[in-house]
Amino acid sequence: MNISVISPHVHGNGNTTVAALLAYELSSRNKSVCLTHVTSKSESMFPYFGLEESDDQTSNPLQLINLIREGGLRKEDIGNYCREITERFDLFSLDTFVSRTGKDKNVNDEQMQTVLSFICKDFPYDYIVFDIDENNLEKENVKLVLAHTDCLIIVLTQSLSELRRFSGQKAKILKQTANIPNLVVINKYIDMIGTDKDAANVLGIKHPSKWYHIRFSQWIPYCENRGQLKYLSEQIQKRNVDVLELDADIKHLVSGIQSIKQAAREEKRKARGY
Helix, strand or coil: EEEEECCCCCCCHHHHHHHHHHHHHHCCCCCEEEEECCCCCCHHHHHCCCCCCCCCCCHHHHHHHHHEEEEEHHHHHHHHHHHEEEEEEECCCCHCCCCCCCCCCCCHHHHHHHHHHHHHHCCCCCCCECCCCCCCCHEEEEHHHCCCCCCEEEEECCCHHHHHHHHHHHHHHHHHHHCCCCCEEEEEEECCCHHHHHHHHHHHCCCCEEEEEECCCCCCHHHCCCCCHHHHHHHCCCCCHHHEHHHHHHEEHHHHHHHHHHHHHHHHHHHHHH
C-alpha cells in the first residue's frame, strides 16, 4: 500500500513528522515499511533520525539509477540501498548516496522519476510512506507518486492564516488529487485553540468526515532537533506517560488507513464477482 503525506499549500506543517511516526506505528504491527520522499534530497529526514549522508565515492545516485534502468536491481537487494531504522522499518533517500557538500552528484527530474517509478511499483514492502516534500503538485515527480497512491493524508494545522491559504487553493488541490481516498490530519493540535470541526468550518466544511489530529507535544521538536526521532517513537511504543496522547492519535490515524485498505479490498472482491 502506498501512502502519501502532503501539505501542498505551505511548508513547515510537519509532513515529515507525520510520515515518520506513521511509518513507525505501521512497522510495529509486524509489517514491513519504507519511508521515502519525492525530491532528490530531503532537508529533514536525515537530521531528524540523526543520520549522516554517505561519503562513499564508489556509490552514487547515478549508479543506482543505471541499475534500475538496466533491470539489474533485484527486489531482494533493495534493502542494501536503504537505511535500516528498525528491523521492519527502512528509510530510502538519495541522500544516502549523495556525497558531502561540494561533491554532490546531480540527479535531474527524469532520473528521479525513474527511481520513484521503481519505488511505487517494485519496492518489496507492505507499506511505502511518501513524504511529499514538494509543494507543486504539477511537478512530474509528484504526479507520478500520486498516480500510484492508495491513501492520501492531507496535513493541516489550526493556524487561521494557514487554513485560509489552504481554502484559497482547495478546489485546485482537490482536483489534482481527485479519486484518491484521503484523510485529513490536524497536526500540532491543541484543544484550547478549537476542535477539528472549527478548523473544517474555516474551509467551508460543515460536517468533516475522516478527520484526525495529532496533538502538539514538546517532545517532537525536542527529539527532532537532536536527531532522536527513533527514540521518541520507541517511547510512544512503550506508552511512556509523556507521549500517551501521541500514541492514541497515531493509532487512531492508522485505523483510518486500515479502513481505506479494507474498502479497496472489498471493491476488488466485488469486481471479481464474489
